Amino acid sequence: MPPKYHIETSQAPNQYQKITRSGIIAWEEGCLKCARCVKKDCVYQVYEKRGLDDRQMLDSLDSACMDCFRCVQNCPNRLIHKGLNPSYKALGDHYWTPEIISGLWFQAESGRIPVSGAGYGGPFSGPGFDAMWTDMSEIVRPTRDGIHGREYISTTVDVGRKAMSIEFGPGGEIASPAPPLVEIPLPVIFDMLPWSPPGDNIPLAFLYGARALGTFAVVRQSGISPATREFLPHAIIYVDGNPGSLKEELLSSARIIEIPDGKDAIALQQRFKSINPALVVMIRLRPGPKITERALALIEQGAEVLHLVADEYGLEEGSEPLFIKERVKEVHLHLVDKGARDQVTIIGGGGIAMAEHMAKLIICGADALSIDIPLLVAMECRVCRRCKEGIACPVELDGVDPVWGSLRIANLMAAWHSQLLEILGAMGIREARRLRGEMGRAMFFEDLEREIFATMGKRG
Amino acid sequence: MKAESNLKNVLTQHNFAVTAECGPPKGADPVVIQKKGDILKGYVDSVNVTDNQTGVVRLSSMAACAILRQEGLDPVLQMVTRDRNRIALQSDVLGASSLGIRNILCLSGDHQSFGNQPQAKGVFDIDSIQFIQAVRRMRDEGLIIGGEKLSEPPRLFIGAVANPFADPFDYRVVRLGKKAAAGAEFIQTQCIYNLKRFAEWIRQVRDRGLDRKVYILGGVTPLKSARMAEYMSRQVAGMDVPDNIISRMKGVDPKDQRREGIAIAVETIMALKYMEGVHGVHIMAIEWEDVVPQIVEEAGLYPRPETSRE
Amino acid sequence: MITAERKPLAEIKAMLAPYRKILVVGCGTCVAECASGGEKEVGLLASALRMDAQIEGRTIEAHEMTIDRQCVYEFIDKLTEAVGRYDVILSLGCGAGVQAVAEVFPKTPVVPALNTTFIGETKESGLWVENCRACGDCKLGYFAGVCPVTRCAKGLFNGPCGGSKNGACEVDPDSPCAWQLIVERLDSAGRSDLLEAIYPPADWSKQQGKGPRKIVREDQRSES
Amino acid sequence: MDQISAGLNITIFFCRQLDINQDKNRRAIEKELGPRVRFFPLPCSGRIEPLHLLRAFESGADMVYLIACPEGACRYREGNLRAKKRVQYAQKLIEEIGLEGARIELINKTAAMPANIGAIAKELLARDAKVSTSAVRSK
Incomplete structure (x- = not known):
């Protein structure tokens, strides 16, 4: 048995004041300086920790506040107020909600699983991943030694093409060529960002993180620089320019390369593999109605890895876009139907925002997934998209320290890893590989609705 | 210098006493005091000399008293605890007595x-x-604060x-x-x-029998003008100038206001003279000492009794 | 508590003139409570000094630190590591704090930023009033908990002077006459008998002493 | 001459209750002026401390505005009244180092003003420059 995969975490405090759900407003003037000050008694020592943040010119007490309301309740002069923070409500958008963003911040800071108090507080069902429930029927009691205990649950997945059969030569030697395969200890790769502040620091932080975690980060061909070169073993070079300009030396030392889908995709794959046979080639596709057929065709032509990338909301292009999980499910089932699924690795991406999305997309048929925005959020991004408009980033992400950034990314991934282990453990599954396509482990809102109201529909 | 206090003699012999106040100059000239003494001589039983009144630096009360003594008057040495600690106060008490x-x-x-400091x-x-x-203890027991004995007690x-x-x-x-x-x-x-309020107070004094323990001299200050009346009413703490006095002053022509002030003072003295428990008057004519003889005469208190002075 | 007020900036500047690296030290106890020497005031003063220097084209360093108490060595010790890097300590402690800090760091000049004002109470937020002169001979028991030494302008022990009117002091009409309060409170407590007694002269030696006053408690001291 | 043409750096503290879309509404002006105008949203104007105002000058502001709700309309009842007193205190402090007190201005929003922080800021920036570049910044 391989050694357990474990992600080291360490506290990596925010550099900027977090935008929290509520703000404390404490009037100084009315204070009678009574001896039993509730500020001094604060369970979380919020008032002792406060100090002026020079850059934000705000006291950093809101972010340490845990909303226990003790101070509001007990100040004899009623000098402390707490109110919902309008800036919190305004964070992100309908998809990247304030809850998701602040949850990601918490995980990136601590590496711990966020506790949501009384449990899931969201609606019964919603769009996207919220229309899917996972089955945790194996939970009978907490495992005696916790998720990191003796029972080993593997989250390792393979990236590459698999031979469906082995042919032996006359002497019993294996005659069929074994396609190259790359193992990643976590079913996650880091993708390029839909938008981001400029500069090398953010990609560098991704690469640092990928190396520390043993996974990969997609880097544009144009983004290869002397600074990123040392990370090549953990980079997936995305060929966004002239493939001819890629140096042979680069190709021969790379392990995975990604190319956009197109009519020359397979030809390009073969060209790269002729230079470096050990190279795994990923084909990046925009999901859409025609993707199912396209996937099958690519597999038949020898494609190894298909990377289906939806937009930042998990949606495809077009007038009636499907959500990523629906499309992956469709592709997966189609390939299963055609007996081609096991040959290829499918990586899904776009709109992955929480640890549970990881498990859900795998259940829908992805082997692994790619994430983008959460990594930026891990480094304090507020999803304000100011950078997209060319306005300065409020948390100066362009100047982020890549080492600090990678710590935050590692913390976030550690928390996601732990949550994946919890889900797998609760399902009684020992391997992430075996979760793929396990649709019996989940319920889908649309299916339920169809089942329940079927009879009504028929008579109507 | 064994003479007794004239004031004490006047009072113990059941006379209605008259004292006046004299403010020393803001300078070292003794003539000013001598002049004031001349004006008051014969019209009052004793003359108070203020001690740096309202905190304004003036010629010392003790020196002024000594000068008045030389002029043949009976001075009342005013001493405040504002400027001297117990050492200086007791020492000055002895000095005053030694000066007569x-x-x-x-x-x-x-x-x-x-004041000005x-x-x-x-x-x-x-x-x-x-x-x-x-x-009191120095005089009666010959002891200072703390109980040490004096060689000769002061006579005051x-x-x-x-x-x-x-x-x-x-x-x-x-x-x-x-x-x-x-x-x-x-x-x-x-x-x-x-006067109404004063009468109420003196009634309380009598109720407690205090008028038999101490001699009470009612204070009288002649008003110079309606403005002075208003000022005293508003600005001087612990001063009660009723509205009827102010309007009475205002009711007369400014050039006659001094005359009116004197009339009020005389009326007040007349009232005090017949009030049980009042043993005399103390006329404080601030920087207006020359009006005192007139007031004393008009109040029918002139001439002053001759008391036997040893 | 001990109250204090910040000195005018010009006075502080004059004292700091020869120095460039300034350690601005606040005190988290009394002067923090009366909003003159706590962490916030340290921040304000340091910021003002830095800007002022910049305006005048000088370069200074003003580093901020606030300790729990400037009058107790255990807390002052927290400065030890930093002190060597500075030319001067600007103390926002009371007089006791400034002197204690100066005692601990004899090689570094210590400059006061505050005028220590009085021992007082917080009357309401933003209003502090003196109510104790530390005379060393407390007689509050006879005066219904109102100190005539402190709160009577003349420190009278035997009743009000003639200047009290409508309950206000003639010296400061905004202050209540201490004796008015004493009389009223003794009356309502049924102890007007105390008003009749003549109190002997006070023993000021307990306040003035011989040099600094000391309190010695052998049971609290170490053997060595 | 308006404040921007006069070369002034402007810092605007404001109550977030004034404009729920504050983040979006101020982008255009931020894009146009970059770091010359800085916005600091507060949960309530009463959250301002004199130190915030001083630090604004220390970090290069020439003119500092605090935009509060109309008097009597504070969500926390007295936040904007307290803000007023803190502004006055900070004015005294900056005057001590020779900066004009007028460099800090409290603005209570009126009904006539737009409920859009970007538009309010625009109006403020278009005002005549009452002060010149701060000596803290220029030296």
Whole structure:
């Protein structure tokens, strides 16, 4: 048995004041300086920790506040107020909600699983991943030694093409060529960002993180620089320019390369593999109605890895876009139907925002997934998209320290890893590989609705 | 220098006493005091000399008293506890007696912040009642504070002040009682314009029998003008100038207002003369000492009794 | 508590003139409570000094630190590591704090930023009033909990002077006459008998002493 | 001459209750002026401390505005009244180092003003420059 995969975490405090759900407003003037000050008694020592943040010119007490309301309740002069923070409500958008963003911040800071108090507080069902429930029927009691205990649950997945059969030569030697395969200890790769502040620091932080975690980060061909070169073993070079300009030396030392889908995709794959046979080639596709057929065709032509990338909301292009999980499910089932699924690795991406999305997309048929925005959020991004408009980033992400950034990314991934282990453990599954396509482990809102109201529909 | 206090003699012989106040100059010239003494001589029984009144630096009260003594008057040495600690106070008490000064008036004094030296350190080592007690003990027992014996005790007739018009009203009489108990023998009061209130106070004094323990001299200050009346009413703490007095002053032509002020003073004295428990008047004609003879005459208090002076 | 007020900036600047690296030290106890020497005031003063220097084209360093108490060595010790890097300590402690800091770091000049004002109470937020002169001979028991030494302008022990009117002091009409309060409170407590007694002269030696006053408690001291 | 043409750096503290879309509404002006105008949203104007105002000058502001709700309309009842007193205190402090007190201005929103922080800021920036570049910044 391989050694357990474990992600080291360490506290990596925010550099900027977090935008929290509520703000404390404490009037100084009315204070009678009574001896039993509730500020001094604060369970979380919020008032002792406060100090002026020079850059934000705000006291950093809101972010340490845990909303226990003790101070509001007990100040004899009623000098402390707490109110919902309008800036919190305004964070992100309908998809990247304030809850998701602040949850990601918490995980990136601590590496711990966020506790949501009384449990899931969201609606019964919603769009996207919220229309899917996972089955945790194996939970009978907490495992005696916790998720990191003796029972080993593997989250390792393979990236590459698999031979469906082995042919032996006359002497019993294996005659069929074994396609190259790359193992990643976590079913996650880091993708390029839909938008981001400029500069090398953010990609560098991704690469640092990928190396520390043993996974990969997609880097544009144009983004290869002397600074990123040392990370090549953990980079997936995305060929966004002239493939001819890629140096042979680069190709021969790379392990995975990604190319956009197109009519020359397979030809390009073969060209790269002729230079470096050990190279795994990923084909990046925009999901859409025609993707199912396209996937099958690519597999038949020898494609190894298909990377289906939806937009930042998990949606495809077009007038009636499907959500990523629906499309992956469709592709997966189609390939299963055609007996081609096991040959290829499918990586899904776009709109992955929480640890549970990881498990859900795998259940829908992805082997692994790619994430983008959460990594930026891990480094304090507020999803304000100011950078997209060319306005300065409020948390100066362009100047982020890549080492600090990678710590935050590692913390976030550690928390996601732990949550994946919890889900797998609760399902009684020992391997992430075996979760793929396990649709019996989940319920889908649309299916339920169809089942329940079927009879009504028929008579109507 | 064994002469007794003239004031004490006047009072003990059951006469209605008349004292006046004399403010020393803001300079070293003795003639000013001699002149004031000349004006008052024969019209009053004793002359009070103020001690750096309202915290303004003036020629010392003790020196002025000594000068008046030489002029043949009977001075009342005013001493405040504001400027001297108990060492200086007791030493000056002995000095005064040695100069033949036979009356002392013990006060705490106006606060230094009102005068021309507001940055001065207010001493207030002891208060006026403690001072009265100390002087009384020096005279009667020959002991200073702490109990040490004097070689020769001072000979002084001991006075104190009372303000019937300050707050808390009911406590004013208690305080007078304390002053009497501490050893004061005569009391000079704050200027009286509100006779009704003064009568109420003196009734309380009589109820407590204090008029038989101390001689009470009612304070009278002639008003110079309606403006002065208004000023005193509004600006001077512990002063009670009723509206009817102010309107009476305002009712006359400005050039006749001095005359009206004198008339009010004379009327007040006449009223005091027939008030049970009042043993005399103390005329405080501020920087207007030359009006005193006229007031005394008009009030029918002239001539002053001859008392036997040893 | 001990109250203090910040000195005018010009006075502080004059004292700091020879120095460039300034350690601005606040005190988290009394002067923090009266909003003159706590962490916030340290921040304000340091910021003002830095800007002022910049305006005048000088370069200074003003580093901020606030300790729990400037009058107790255990807390002052927290400065030890930093002090060597500075030319001067600007103390926002009371007089006791400034002197204690100066005692611990004899090689570094210590400059006061505050005028220590009085021992007082917080009357309401933003209003502090003196109510104790530390005379060393407390007689509050006889005066209904109102100190005549502190609160009477003349420090009278035997009743109000003649200047009290409508309950206000003649020296400061905004202050209540201490004796008015004493009389009223003793009355309502049924102890007006105390008003009749003549209190002897006070023993000021307990306040002035011989040099600095000391309190010695052998049971609290170490053997060595 | 308006404040921007006069070369002034402007810092605007404001109550977030004034404009729920504050983040979006101020982008255009931020894009146009970059770091010359800085916005600091507060949960309530009463959250301002004199130190915030001083630090604004220390970090290069020439003019500092605090935009509060109309008097009597504070969500926390008295936040904007307290803000007023803190502004006055900070004015005294900056005057001590020779900066004009007028460099800090409290603005209570009126009904006539737009409920859009970007538009309010625009109006403020278009005002005549009452002060010149701060000596803290220029030296």
